Amino acid sequence: MHVTTSVHFSSATGEWATPQDFYDRLDAEFHFVLDPCATADNAKAAQYFTKEDDGLLQSWRCGGAVFMNPPYGREISRWVCKAYQESMRGVTVVCLLPSRTDTSWWHTYCMRGEIRFIRGRLKFGGHSNSAPFPSAVVIFRGKHDDV
Numbered sequence: 001m002h003v004t005t006s007v008h009f010s011s012a013t014g015e016w017a018t019p020q021d022f023y024d025r026l027d028a029e030f031h032f033v034l035d036p037c038a039t040a041d042n043a044k045a046a047q048y049f050t051k052e053d054d055g056l057l058q059s060w061r062c063g064g065a066v067f068m069n070p071p072y073g074r075e076i077s078r079w080v081c082k083a084y085q086e087s088m089r090g091v092t093v094v095c096l097l098p099s100r101t102d103t104s105w106w107h108t109y110c111m112r113g114e115i116r117f118i119r120g121r122l123k124f125g126g127h128s129n130s131a132p133f134p135s136a137v138v139i140f141r142g143k144h145d146d147v
Contacts, residue, residue: 017042017125018069018096026067026137030094033064037071037079042125044069055079060086060093069096077105080138084109087140099134114139 035048036055049055060066070079083093116137121130
C-alpha cells in the first residue's frame with residue numbers, strides 16, 4: 001500500500017488520471033479510503049494498489065469507500081466485475097468509467113449500479129483537451145462500508 005497526491009496521464013497505457021476537482025467532489029460525498037488500481041503518480045486515496053500489487057487479487061475491504069478509475073484497455077471488464085463483486089461483499093465502490101453502453105460489461109455490471117452520466121467530456125490528467133469519449137460514474141453500494 002502506498003501514499004501520494006500527484007497526478008499522471010498516459011493515454012498510451014490506457015491510464016487516464018482523474019481530474020483532481022472532479023475527484024474532490026466525489027470524495028466529499030463518499031470519503032474514499034482506497035484506490036485499487038493506481039500508480040505511485042496518480043493514486044487518489046491514502047491507501048492504494050499498484051499494478052505490482054494487482055488490485056484484482058486483493059480484498060478491497062478497507063473500512064470505507066473505494067474510488068476506482070481503472071485502466072481503460074481490454075482489462076476494464078475485469079475491473080468492473082471486481083468492483084461489483086466487492087460491493088456484494090459490503091464495500092461501496094465508486095467507478096469512473098468510459099460510458100460504453102454498447103459493451104457486455106456495461107450491461108452485465110454497470111446496469112446493476114447507480115449510474116451518473118457526466119455532461120460534456122472530462123479533461124483527464126490536467127490536460128487542456130477533453131477526452132475523446134463520454135464518461136460516467138457508476139456506484140456499487142455495498143451493504144456495509146465498514147466490513
